[in-house]
Amino acid sequence: MIPFKKWFGSKPEGEELARQLDADNIPNHVAVIMDGNGRWAQKRGLPRVAGHHSGMKNVKRITMAADSIGVQVLTMYAFSTENWKRPKEEVDYLMKLPLEFFPKEIDELIANNVQIRMTGWQEGLPDHTLKAIEDAIDQTKRNTGLILNFALNYGSRKEMLRGIQQLVQDAKENKVHPDGIDETLFSKYLLTDPLPDPDLLIRTSGEKRISNFMLWQLAYSELWFTDLCWPDFTERHFFEAIQEYQRRARRYGGL
Numbered sequence: 001m002i003p004f005k006k007w008f009g010s011k012p013e014g015e016e017l018a019r020q021l022d023a024d025n026i027p028n029h030v031a032v033i034m035d036g037n038g039r040w041a042q043k044r045g046l047p048r049v050a051g052h053h054s055g056m057k058n059v060k061r062i063t064m065a066a067d068s069i070g071v072q073v074l075t076m077y078a079f080s081t082e083n084w085k086r087p088k089e090e091v092d093y094l095m096k097l098p099l100e101f102f103p104k105e106i107d108e109l110i111a112n113n114v115q116i117r118m119t120g121w122q123e124g125l126p127d128h129t130l131k132a133i134e135d136a137i138d139q140t141k142r143n144t145g146l147i148l149n150f151a152l153n154y155g156s157r158k159e160m161l162r163g164i165q166q167l168v169q170d171a172k173e174n175k176v177h178p179d180g181i182d183e184t185l186f187s188k189y190l191l192t193d194p195l196p197d198p199d200l201l202i203r204t205s206g207e208k209r210i211s212n213f214m215l216w217q218l219a220y221s222e223l224w225f226t227d228l229c230w231p232d233f234t235e236r237h238f239f240e241a242i243q244e245y246q247r248r249a250r251r252y253g254g255l
């Protein structure tokens with residue numbers, strides 16, 4: 001049985017399901033592509049940004065669910081390097097969400113030992129966005145519990161190209177030898193270092209794409225898709241994804 005921590009005041013949705021999970025086979029790292037905020041809002045006659053706001057609130061809910069069953073790293077894809085192509089008003093709105101989320105949630109996150117991290121490029125982010133994230137990272141840096149990692153201004157191809165550029169530079173300077181370049185070494189040149197690769201990727205909204213997200217790191221991850229839009233995705237659906245993960249046999253190319 002999985003002990004629920006104190007931060008679910010009331011019973012989480014799908015608690016019975018969570019209690020049936022195999023506590024010895026919880027994915028260490030779950031990554032989530034939180035898709036469908038715009039469609040969720042449009043279906044309700046609301047502006048797209050209302051979907052992003054509901055989506056932000058859901059981050060907390062799924063963080064609690066993940067922590068409750070012992071997930072160690074939860075990565076949330078909040079903004080891609082391609083999302084800058086969206087209308088300015090929508091980008092501005094998304095960039096303000098950390099300013100709302102962290103001040104509101106930080107005390108509870110700290111009380112529950114959560115560590116905030118970011119995977120992505122700082123350059124290009126507005127100062128207020130960066131400050132909100134950096135403050136949260138700083139305030140939680142001594143915590144030892146769940147890592148809540150925001151993929152923000154992140155794109156995987158750029159990450160790999162920058163990694164290769166640095167690797168070539170280090171080879172030129174004789175800091176690495178070409179024969180010594182293996183998967184472990186290359187991983188150290190990626191923004192996700194030192195996080196483990198995701199064991200499970202969840203994508204909401206019915207799209208079945210990876211969308212330039214952790215292309216290297218997802219090589220052997222289990223993929224789980226749902227038609228639900230992100231704001232409708234509850235802890236019960238999260239536990240269903242974990243249950244399905246536990247049914248799968250991960251073979252890593254073997255038998």
Ligand code: FPP
Nearest residue numbers: 034035036037038039055056078097098101
């Ligand atoms: C994709 O849905 C979602 C995003 C681009 C933004 C996701 C961000 C959050 C849920 C908030 C993150 C919270 C913090 C604190 C940073 P979409 O708009 O592409 O949906 P659509 O495909 O229906 O248009």
